[in-house]
Amino acid sequence: MASSLSAVGWNIRAYLLLARMWIRVSMTYRASFVTLTVGQFFITGLDYVGIAIMFSNVDTLAGFSFSEVAFLYGGSALCLGLADLVLGNIERLGTRIRMGTFDVMLVRPVSVFVQMCADEFALRRLGRITQAAGVFAWSITALDIDWTASRVAMLPYLVATGTVIFLAIFTLGAAVQFWTAESSELANAFTYGGSTLAHFPLTIYPREGIKALTFVIPLGFVNWYPSLFILDKPDPLGLPPAIQFAGPIAAALLSVLAAIVWRRGTRRYQSTGS
Amino acid sequence: MVSVIKVEGVGRDFTVRKKVGRLRRNAFVVTAVTDLSFVVQRGEMVGYIGPNGAGKSTTIKMLTGILVPSTGELTVAGLTPSVERTELARKIGVVFGQRTTLWWDLPLRDSFELLRRIYRVPDPRFRTNMRTFSDLLDLGPLLDTPVRQLSLGQRMRGDIAAALLHDPEVVYLDEPTIGLDVVSKSNLRDFLRETNRERGTTVLLTTHDLDDIEQICSRVMVIDHGRLVYDGGLTGLHQLGGARRTLVVDLVEPAAALELPGAETVRVEGPRQWLSFPADASAAPLIADIAERHEVADLSIREPDIEAVIKQLYTNTSAWSSPPPFVE
Known part of the structure; x- marks a missing residue:
């Protein structure tokens, strides 16, 4: 146990070492870093602009006001942004395998998962995070709700579980590339695409869609179920209210699945060499 | 004598899927390495040669833990590579001639600094090694250049220093002199001999350049069609294969x-x-x-010219090694 704990500690240190190194590299081209960060701020902000334009024509969307949708959008985008910052480049696994540079990672004394997560760590992703956090913060001030202690406590809970869910989805999407090296687009559909689905109240989707987003790809637990609690909305599926607090369970299950698939993937790589 | 690498009856198959017809794909088993057995003692410098596709890279990949052997057992520095890969990584150094293990965008100095931390090289040791490598490999003027701006020869010197920074017990060099000019080749060989003498580092190198072998290695292993066809001194090689x-x-x-x-x-x-x-x-x-x-x-x-001997050896062994590379 002690040794596995120290292994975890070492891997976190190694991650920080690698990430810091990539930050230094990006800082040597400061102008380009600033441009990219600001660019990401505005490009990811366009999604929000789209929502704002829509609300200049309608007052509510499936019973949700502008500030409520902004709250959903901000939550989803913030969680995605944080996960993307931590391990966004893991999706390059397939490319690395094809180029043969994955082998280089395998001969270093650091877990390949950690090395893939930290690979070309891009601080410019703070652009997306700042934008999402800004919208999220504004929506919190704009919402006309009574901020009880339990509602306030739900906020960090939402961000934490949502981020973990996206981390697991990123990892799963990358791990699939151990089998099909060309599938990074498929992974993007679940991460970036999934986050876009969660920008909106799930009530706009068919019931089967909501069920899929709850039980198959549990993106609903990122912001939807916590928001039902915070915004005091009825559950369209009529599930017991406990589901609004089941996020950590969904996140844990998905993480375990991701870890298993990743592990099997590396084993497969070691046994097929491709 | 202490054996550092032990390989016993190691084989490695790959399953390759080939399209037959529009939808059907048949699986073929390709044997890359068969029944490989050898022992390398601490401080030996071994040349590992063979034609393209003979199984050299597969062997190196198994010795580093990148690949699991299909059959047989192997240990390096007392560890089973594929199982104890990260522990083993601290004890070995690897140079892939064709691709760098350095970080493309980092100046050489920063790459070394990062490796120092990743491999947890003690400070005094790091300073001594850096001084030695800078001298012997003439790295001094290159340290502040990003790796992507280095020439092939300069990059290779950087890669070799990087592989030796943590005083590995074993170094695998996969085609270390590929694409280098005569002077760089000769400097590199001097450096390898020096390192081997000073630190007792075990060196296993694959190459197509037989001068590498003649000038560095006391022992040669020749692999062809996945089988070890010769393992011994250079002089013995001359007598082999009807030279x-x-x-x-x-x-x-x-x-x-x-x-x-x-x-x-x-x-x-x-x-x-x-x-x-x-x-x-x-x-x-x-x-x-x-x-x-x-x-x-x-x-x-x-x-006899060693090159001719090897050529002869390859043609001879191709005649004896009966198993076809493709077995359904």
Whole structure:
């Protein structure tokens, strides 16, 4: 146990070492870093602009006001942004395998998962995070709700579980590339695409869609179920209210699945060499 | 003697799927390495050679833990590579000739600094190593250049220093001199010999450049079609595979091509004749025979060219190794 704990500690240190190194590299081209960060701020902000334009024509969307949708959008985008910052480049696994540079990672004394997560760590992703956090913060001030202690406590809970869910989805999407090296687009559909689905109240989707987003790809637990609690909305599926607090369970299950698939993937790589 | 690498009956198969028809894909088993066994002692410098696709890279990948063997057992520095990969990583150094292990965008100095932390090299040790490598590999002027701006030879020097920074017990060099000019090659070989002598580092190198082997290695392993076909000293290699020596005779008067038992006259140019004879036969009776018939002005013997020996060896072994590379 002690040794596995120290292994975890070492891997976190190694991650920080690698990430810091990539930050230094990006800082040597400061102008380009600033441009990219600001660019990401505005490009990811366009999604929000789209929502704002829509609300200049309608007052509510499936019973949700502008500030409520902004709250959903901000939550989803913030969680995605944080996960993307931590391990966004893991999706390059397939490319690395094809180029043969994955082998280089395998001969270093650091877990390949950690090395893939930290690979070309891009601080410019703070652009997306700042934008999402800004919208999220504004929506919190704009919402006309009574901020009880339990509602306030739900906020960090939402961000934490949502981020973990996206981390697991990123990892799963990358791990699939151990089998099909060309599938990074498929992974993007679940991460970036999934986050876009969660920008909106799930009530706009068919019931089967909501069920899929709850039980198959549990993106609903990122912001939807916590928001039902915070915004005091009825559950369209009529599930017991406990589901609004089941996020950590969904996140844990998905993480375990991701870890298993990743592990099997590396084993497969070691046994097929491709 | 302490053995650092132990390989026992190691084999490695790959399953390859090939399209047959529009939708059907058949699986073929391709054998990359068969029944490989050898032991490398601490401080040995071993050349590992073979034609393309013979199984060299597969072997190296198994020895580093990148690949799991299909059969057999292997240990490096007392560890099972594929199982204890990260622990093993601290004890080995790897240079892939074709691709760098350095970080493309980082100045060489920063790459080394990062490796120091990743491999947890103690500070004094790091400073000593850096000083030594800078001297021997002439890295000083390159340290502040990003790796992507280095020439192939400069990058290779950087890669080799990077592989040795943590004082590994074993270094695998996969084609370390590929694409280098003559001077860089020679410097690199000097450096490897020096490192081996000073630190007792075990070196296993694959190469297509037989000069590498002649100048660095005391032992050669030849692999072909996944089988070890030769394992021994360089001199023994000469005797293998029907290698031939050449006797060059300068007669006083030009004469017709000599016809001698046990030798073949391969070339005649005025008074000079070239006679080819088996490398393991003695030249003495041949010379006596010639002296009996003609007046001899001068004589010289040319040892078989290692390149020719290897070429011969490859063609011979291709004839004996019966298993076809594709088995359904």
